[in-house]
Amino acid sequence: MTPVSADTEAYDAHALDALRASLAQRPPALLIDGRWQAAASAAALQVDAPGDGLPLAHIAAGDARDIDLAVAAARRAFRHGPWPRLPATRRAALLFALADAIERERIELARLESLDAGHTLRSILAGDLALGLRSLRDYAGWATKIAGETPAQSADAGAMDYFLREPIGVAGLITPWNAPFLMVLQKLAAALAAGCTAVIKPAELAPLSALRIGELCLQVGIPAGVVNIVTGTGAAAGRALAEHPDVDLVSFTGSTAVGRSILAAAAHSNLKRVVLELGGKSPVLVFADADLDRAAAAIVAEIAFKSGQYCAAGSRVYVQACVREALIERMQAAMDRLRVGPGHLADSDMGPMISQAQRERALDIVGHSRAAGARLLRGGHALPGPGYYFEPTLLTDLTADMRAMREEIFAPALAVASFADDASLDQVAALANDSAYGLSAKLWARDVGTVHGLIRRLESGQVVVNGGGGEAVLPFGGVKQSGYGRENGHVGLSAFTEIKSVRLGY
């Protein structure tokens, strides 16, 4: 694969060196009430580059004291500041200006994200950056279209009853490291379009693009206190935000285990609203009438995307028995073509994993499944050298109880099982639905009856058929233990609003 020509300038070694040098100089600071300031503890956390394991930057180690300050600033900005009271057209204009500012420096932002999260520049430019901008502009458009309803009969006799949609208030946004730029921008765009103010707690393993988004918010004129950013660990800063009694909503993307604790914190504090985008173990169903070349290429490309650290990645493949060998052969060939290396190099198709701990966890799941009888056809090992690289991995001969079939590996590892040629749609759906998760399901088939029959049967927030269509901002979110609530578009925006019913007599 070669980079899209328009973005070849992204692969500039001098620019990367200059960026690393400037990150090393960056003072650790939190954004609170429009000002960059040290954490109350004055402590800092080191952020390493997953591509080589070397230190990249230091961030402020925020804790409950900083969260208190940030929430107070956000509350003041909500209660007394201009943001929720601005004409919606003005809020929209500022969000469009933010999108333009991000677009102007998309190459530099992609380099930052690639160094910090490890992903390939190509995937960030074509994926996270493009999708983030699309989502931000989409939300900017929705800012002027937030509406309540007026039942027609309420005008009887001169009275009028209706309901309003108002911004919910102070939103806590807690985000993961696997798509740090996109997760922060999507949540922030929804919060701001709705007229909320926000406190962002980015992932401590890859927080740098969030800080740059904060700088750009100030630069385009979003008022002080509307966007606050408290970096720090989940245990210190994240937990304090989830427990805070003056936060009205927490929108969280991350693991199911932490999602549970966020829900418990909401219950024990002020019953704040909670949106949870959690883990997945997405099934891929491949039928004999599918285009096997396309299916194999897409399945491998998806597990290589973000080195498998992608919540919706199809990681459990169920293939119709008669095409099992043909599909596996194609997947192996596609895996063999993958070039693994630092994300900022033009000839890398797949970057490193985020950390040694994540890599160890993946190795453990693969090792455990092999010990239980799974067959390793490709990979399965860490790659030597600096950085946290993992071989593209293919496991077969799996049974439903093996860890590789049940747990979110979050690594470039595919587990392949099969279903009988004469299996009914109910039986195939039962295999796919045999999971605690329900974030995404992929289906490769041409028969319309198979496609529609399975769409109805799959327990999943999303079904992607034959690679999907082109719409990027459909509602996104899961069922079962993949969470609840949806992001994107007016559905995502509505989570950041509250309904007020008005019974207006005369």
Ligand code: NAD
């Ligand atoms: P994580 O749950 O460990 O951390 C996510 C965020 O929560 C981080 O900012 C972390 O600091 C914070 N956090 C940790 N403990 C906390 C606590 N007790 N209270 C409050 N905040 C706390 O997840 P991760 O490892 O950063 O991300 C990977 C996970 O995210 C995977 O499970 C993946 O599937 C999921 N994910 C889901 C989606 C989706 O849209 N459904 C998207 C991306 C990632």
